[in-house]
Amino acid sequence: MEHIKGKNAIITGASRGIGKALALKLAQNGVNVLLAARNQTTLDATVKEIKEKAGDTVKVLGLSADVGKLEDLQKLSELALKEFSAIDILINNAGVSSQYPFEKQPLEDIENLVHTNYLGYVRLIRLVIPHMIERKQGAIINMVSGSTLVDPVPRTFVTYSSLKVGLRAFLKGLFWEMRDHGIKITSILPGVVDTDLTDKLENITQEQKDRLMSADAVVDMVMFALSVPQNTCPLELAVINQQTPWTKPIIDYQQKQAK
Numbered sequence: 001m002e003h004i005k006g007k008n009a010i011i012t013g014a015s016r017g018i019g020k021a022l023a024l025k026l027a028q029n030g031v032n033v034l035l036a037a038r039n040q041t042t043l044d045a046t047v048k049e050i051k052e053k054a055g056d057t058v059k060v061l062g063l064s065a066d067v068g069k070l071e072d073l074q075k076l077s078e079l080a081l082k083e084f085s086a087i088d089i090l091i092n093n094a095g096v097s098s099q100y101p102f103e104k105q106p107l108e109d110i111e112n113l114v115h116t117n118y119l120g121y122v123r124l125i126r127l128v129i130p131h132m133i134e135r136k137q138g139a140i141i142n143m144v145s146g147s148t149l150v151d152p153v154p155r156t157f158v159t160y161s162s163l164k165v166g167l168r169a170f171l172k173g174l175f176w177e178m179r180d181h182g183i184k185i186t187s188i189l190p191g192v193v194d195t196d197l198t199d200k201l202e203n204i205t206q207e208q209k210d211r212l213m214s215a216d217a218v219v220d221m222v223m224f225a226l227s228v229p230q231n232t233c234p235l236e237l238a239v240i241n242q243q244t245p246w247t248k249p250i251i252d253y254q255q256k257q258a259k
């Protein structure tokens with residue numbers, strides 16, 4: 001992984017789950033990392049853990065930031081430029097999930113999904129991309145979702161999944177705009193990963209949980225995306241659960257209610 005040594009990365013949603021696993025892997029491979037998440041205590045604990053595991057040769061920083069707030073995203077990109085002087089890698093990963101029949105979904109929940117899972121990604125890219133264009137290089141890797149491969153999007157996940165579909169479409173379009181500037185845009189489409197996010201699916205059985213993929217499978221995809229030659233770009237990478245009776249990335253809402 002010599003090719004990424006000494007590079008600088010912003011990773012959102014990096015205090016837990018996929019983002020944390022990514023931050024650790026990058027830091028262990030010599031990448032300076034700036035981690036963002038809302039909860040200061042969890043973030044501090046993660047930064048400390050990664051510092052201990054990655055050693056003194058890399059910078060490991062944390063900023064408590066809500067990706068749903070424009071001013072927090074501005075602070076995040078400014079801090080990265082101040083501390084690292086260049087941003088080589090942006091990993092847009094922070095996300096929330098919720099499961100409702102649409103008529104029961106609280107309006108605030110819809111707004112939160114839009115601000116976190118869609119606007120949070122688009123705005124941070126908009127803030128960072130002029131800098132990348134100036135340097136004629138950069139990799140922007142985005143945690144989308146395997147649920148975008150299901151058409152129509154899964155019941156009770158309509159808001160979550162359709163925003164991810166929109167995000168995927170945005171990123172595909174952006175890829176064409178950015179390729180001439182030397183900037184890579186990649187969408188990662190994970191299946192169901194064993195994290196706090198999927199813990200919320202209450203009626204999942206232990207056997208099903210044991211079959212979920214670990215965050216490491218997603219980390220491997222991101223490391224692959226960062227390893228391809230400069231003149232190629234992995235536009236979309238999907239890794240979907242294998243050998244599970246739970247073939248769709250959803251739990252039936254009625255089933256959940258009945259529990």
Ligand SMILES: NC(=O)c1ccc[n+]([C@@H]2O[C@H](COP(=O)([O-])OP(=O)(O)OC[C@H]3O[C@@H](n4cnc5c(N)ncnc54)[C@H](OP(=O)(O)O)[C@@H]3O)[C@@H](O)[C@H]2O)c1
Nearest residue numbers: 013015016017018037038039066067094095192193195197
């Ligand atoms: N797990 C899956 O099965 C799965 C499948 C497909 C796609 N994904 C996507 O992968 C990404 C990561 O999911 P995960 O499973 O790792 O989730 P997770 O374990 O719940 O972790 C989410 C991370 O994002 C942070 N976060 C949440 N809202 C935020 C906000 N508004 N601003 C800043 N940080 C925020 C959380 O910290 P705070 O709460 O402290 O902010 C945490 O660090 C998400 O975009 C998700 O949609 C996950």
